[in-house]
Amino acid sequence: MNQAYVAQDDTLMATLTVREAIHYSALLQLPASMLKSEKLATAEMAIQKMGLQDCSNNLIGGRTIRSISGGQKRRVSICMEILTRPQLLFLDEPTSGLDSAASYHVMRYIISLAKQEGITVIASLHQPSSEVFELFNKLCLLSYGKLVYFGSTPDAYTFFSVNAFPCPSMRNPSDHYLKIINNDFELGLEGKLSTENNINFLVQSYKSSEAHRQVQTRVSTICEHEGVKLEKGSQASFITQSLLLTKRSFVNMYRDPGYYRLRLAIYVVICMCLGILFHGLDDSYGSIQARISMLVYIGGFLTFMAIGGFPSFVEDMKIFERERFNGHYGVGVYVISNTLSSIPYLLLLSIVPGAITYYLSGLQKGFDHFICFVLLLFASMTMVESLMMIVASIVPDFLMGIITGSGIQGLMMLTSGYFRLPNDLPKLFWKYPMYYISFGTYVNQGFYKNEFEDLVFYDNDTHGAKHMISGEWILSNTLQVQDNSKWVDVAILLGMVVLYRLVFFGIIKVAEVRQKLSHTTKSA
Numbered sequence: 001m002n003q004a005y006v007a008q009d010d011t012l013m014a015t016l017t018v019r020e021a022i023h024y025s026a027l028l029q030l031p032a033s034m035l036k037s038e039k040l041a042t043a044e045m046a047i048q049k050m051g052l053q054d055c056s057n058n059l060i061g062g063r064t065i066r067s068i069s070g071g072q073k074r075r076v077s078i079c080m081e082i083l084t085r086p087q088l089l090f091l092d093e094p095t096s097g098l099d100s101a102a103s104y105h106v107m108r109y110i111i112s113l114a115k116q117e118g119i120t121v122i123a124s125l126h127q128p129s130s131e132v133f134e135l136f137n138k139l140c141l142l143s144y145g146k147l148v149y150f151g152s153t154p155d156a157y158t159f160f161s162v163n164a165f166p167c168p169s170m171r172n173p174s175d176h177y178l179k180i181i182n183n184d185f186e187l188g189l190e191g192k193l194s195t196e197n198n199i200n201f202l203v204q205s206y207k208s209s210e211a212h213r214q215v216q217t218r219v220s221t222i223c224e225h226e227g228v229k230l231e232k233g234s235q236a237s238f239i240t241q242s243l244l245l246t247k248r249s250f251v252n253m254y255r256d257p258g259y260y261r262l263r264l265a266i267y268v269v270i271c272m273c274l275g276i277l278f279h280g281l282d283d284s285y286g287s288i289q290a291r292i293s294m295l296v297y298i299g300g301f302l303t304f305m306a307i308g309g310f311p312s313f314v315e316d317m318k319i320f321e322r323e324r325f326n327g328h329y330g331v332g333v334y335v336i337s338n339t340l341s342s343i344p345y346l347l348l349l350s351i352v353p354g355a356i357t358y359y360l361s362g363l364q365k366g367f368d369h370f371i372c373f374v375l376l377l378f379a380s381m382t383m384v385e386s387l388m389m390i391v392a393s394i395v396p397d398f399l400m401g402i403i404t405g406s407g408i409q410g411l412m413m414l415t416s417g418y419f420r421l422p423n424d425l426p427k428l429f430w431k432y433p434m435y436y437i438s439f440g441t442y443v444n445q446g447f448y449k450n451e452f453e454d455l456v457f458y459d460n461d462t463h464g465a466k467h468m469i470s471g472e473w474i475l476s477n478t479l480q481v482q483d484n485s486k487w488v489d490v491a492i493l494l495g496m497v498v499l500y501r502l503v504f505f506g507i508i509k510v511a512e513v514r515q516k517l518s519h520t521t522k523s524a
Helices: 018-029 036-049 070-081 100-117 130-135 153-162 173-181 195-207 210-223 238-255 257-277 286-325 331-361 367-394 398-414 439-452 471-478 486-523
Strands: 003-006 088-092 120-124 138-143 146-152 456-460 466-470
Touching (some): 003 070, 018 036, 018 238, 036 070, 070 100, 088 100, 100 120, 100 130, 130 173, 138 173, 146 153, 146 195, 146 210, 153 195, 173 195, 238 257, 238 331, 257 286, 257 331, 286 331, 286 367, 286 398, 286 439, 331 367, 331 486, 367 398, 367 439, 439 471, 439 486, 456 471, 466 471
Parallel strands (some): 003 088, 088 120
Antiparallel strands (some): 138 146
16 A cells, blocks of 8 residues: 655745646656656646646745745645555645635545545644535544544534534534634633533543444454555656656756855856966965965865755755655665766866866966866865765754854864874874865875976075975975875775765665654554
C-alpha cells in the first residue's frame, strides 16, 4: 500500500513555475511503464482539476521571489501528491489559505478522486465551512489527546443533541462542535460549565455509547489480521531520477540569484579591483610579497563567499526532506544530482573571475599554470560548498548555519600556513591535525607552487650589485611549502570534495534511519 502526506507548510521550489513543479513531480513518481506524454497528460489533468490553469505559468515564489498566493501554493502541494493515486492520503490543513469556494472545490475533487480510486483520505481541518464539513463521511473530534467523538458525520449531530449540546439551526456544525471542545478558555458553551467539564462529560458519554463499542470491535478484528506494509518508494528508475533532479536543480540554481548569479557579479567586481591593484607584477624582490598576498586573498575570499549560498542550501534541504518522506527519490540520487548540477556554475565562477585576476595582475605565463590556478579555485569552492551542505543538514537555521560555517572556515584559514608559517605552528592540535586537514593548506600550497616554480627574482643593492633568488628557494625557505607537485594539492582538494560529499550523504542517511526507527518504535 502506497501513501502520501501533504504537510501544513508548503515547501516548494520557488524558482519553478506551477506547471514545471507538477510536471517534474509526475515524471519522478509515475510508473516507468507510462509514456512521458501520458505522465504529462496526467499532470495537466490534475492542474485543471485543482483550478491552477490560470497561474500554471507563474513562478511559485518564496523567500526572494513573489508570485502565486498562499492558497494556490496549497493546491500545488496537494496536486503533486495525488498524481500517483495513493491508497492512503494524509492531508494536514488542506484548506489552509483557501477561501470558502476554493476549499469546497478542492475537497470535492479529492473526495471524488478517493471514491473513484478507492483512496482513504485522512484530513485535519480547523473550522471547515458547512459545505466542506458535509463532504466527509467520518468525523473524529479530539481535545488535548482525548477522543470526544469518532463516527459518521451525520451521527455527530445526534450525539451532541443527546448529550445536551444540540447544534442550533442555521449554524455551521463544525463551529458548534469546536466551540464546545475548545479548552483554551475558561468558560464553555454559553458560559454555563467549564470547558473541561464539558469535554470530560462528552468523553465518558462516548466511551459508553454503542458507536464506541462498534469501533472497538472493528479495531479488534483488524488487529487479528496481518497489516499491509505502507510504502513510499518512487516508481521512476535511478537514472531517470538522477537526470530529472539534475535538470531541475540546474534550473533552480540558474533562476535563484542567491545561488551563483550574485556571487559571480561580486567576484567579477572584486577580481577586477584586485587585478588593477596588482597590475604589472615584475620580477623584483618587492613583487614576491605582493604575489603571496594576492594569491592568499583571492583563495580566501572566493572560497569564503561560498557561504552566501547557504540560505538556498537550507531551502533545498527542506524540499528534499518533504519529497524524500513521500518517497519521490533516494538520498544517493539527491547528492549526485546536486553535485552534477553545481559543477558548470562552479567552473564558471572559477574561470571568469580567475582569468580577470590572473591576466590583469600578470601572474606566471603559461596556459598550464592558468589551468592549475582555475582547478585550485574550483576544487576549493566545491569543497566549501560541500562543507556548507554538511552544516545545512545539521543546523537547519540559516543564521546559525552561516555563523557555524564561517567559524569552521575561519579556523581552517588560520591554520593554512600563511598567518603563521607551518614550522612555527604549535604541534599539538594546530599542526597535528589542523594544518593537514585544513583545505586552505592545499589551496595556498598549490597557488604558491604554481606561481613560484621556475621563476627568478632580481634586486639591486646600494652598491649596484645584482642579487638573484629562485622561486624554489622561496617555496622551501620563506613559505615552508611541502615538497610535492602542485597537482598533488589539486588531487587532495578533489579528494576532500568527494569525502565531504560522502559525509553529507552519511549524515542524511543516518537521520533517515533514525526517523524510521523512531516511527517504528512509536507504532509498536
